[in-house]
Amino acid sequence: MDRELTDNEGYAELINNLKQKIQTAQNRAILSVNRELVILYWEIGKSILDKQEKEGWGTKIIDNLSMDLRKSFPDMKGFSVRNLKYMQKFAKTYSNFEIVQELLAQLTWYHNLTLMEKIQNFNERIWYLNKTIENGWSRNVLVHQIELKLYKRQVLEKKTTNFDLTLQKPQSDLAKEMLKDRYVFEFLTIDELAREKEIENQLTKHITKVLLELGAGFAFVGNQYHLEIAQNDYYIDLLFYHLKLRCYVAIELKTGDFKPEYAGKINFYLSVIDDVLKTKQDNPSIGILLCKTKNRIIAEYALRDMNKPIGVSEYKLIARIPDELKHILPTIEKLESELESGLKKVGTGNNMLPNKKMKV
Template structure:
């Protein structure tokens, strides 16, 4: 049908209102079928022009609902980015609303952009996967925090909106606890948020900071990860990963701070 639309338009020219006439013909000939509005047919034409590779359409584009394809056609301008959102929709089972939220938040441009030391501290396959799971920046627009808010206010806000927070973190994160208690030689320490990642097969400790990154944060997280690996990590688990969430960061400062740290940390 799509090829018929393109062929008719090439033969009869754009001014011939091919789509409008074809829409009327189809609705007349197939009154029991839906989806033949002029608007839908225009999207079909756009889809055919956007994805000329029929194999790509069959193997990927056809795997997501029509409404998802329409959103991608409307909102995404480059072929590489469109393909990325199609892959992620299939991989994560995004609803149309979630897909639209991810596009509007610029997920494609944020994914995998956190500064980390993963290439030095994790095996190659684990490092690549972990890097792609982290973002910079994270989008917490669902929170309403004032300028004078503290880390505990941020933590409480994320827990109140845990569904949105998990959506922003991405697929695979399973919540373990907040202010997770660690007993080290009788001294008490607390991890702001602790998760287990089902794909990475490891614990992920998150430290929340309302200000800019300072090097001392890396040492503190390195300590947490050492304790987690000693006390919680199962023999079949991968090394625990730390994520430090700050309001701002100086990339060069982060790189120096993580250079000689032997635990996998992202900022």
């Protein structure tokens, strides 16, 4: 009888639903504990600051507090002198408790320490904070993005596009936010003289790391995406679908300087994609030209009269790490593993769409 029960479809559905509910509750409990811990640390830091200000106490108070708190809570970690000083700095850095409640409490204490120690500009710190929440970055991935100056490349640097002329708001603003002026492919094991095909093959081989550099929302469709037009064959280097922009994104790689004729070619590809692949629910497709270098003035003239949304960006390959330094640095595989874990939590960024051929 018991065997018959466990083989029953209704029972299987019940046990799967219960497992899901338990797992969801466990995740909520973990998030709740983390939230309460961050808020507690802020309150401790604020109390220390208030007493020092009102009573004129010096730094010795932290030594005494550390000793007494560890004596009162021997099983609880986090009350070292060093960590209490971090709590004090945390409360001083974020005097507005609403920010702590609404944003900072969504991250772990170690994420918050990383942002506080590595980013001095408040607006930049809040930007990284929001991106970490949005993308589910681990602490190591966050550090990686900070070291690659993601904020500067995606927010501060001027971008070369015709999005304002070819897209309606807010799509044009979202597209500009998506684009980086420079892309850094530090994970490629090739040198600066590599050919376009070699770079493309490496990018496809390391597609998860490419998705990390491109940003959240990109889903890989295929490389050397085949277009047959009037019995002629054409191939798009890399084709993606952007889940947030709801549009296809075609990327063409160029190992040299930007040339005006590149804009005409990708404009042609976008016309075909919009005519054959794009559905009524999709927004206009976007093209990105990735060049080794670009002259901004020439690129802007080339894009001005194009009728499809196109951006021109540079890419950079990082020199290989000397063997004697490799053992002290986190591996790309470790960063990739943490990225995949974060993407599973947010449900975007590493989605794969089936590769299709288009024939016109």
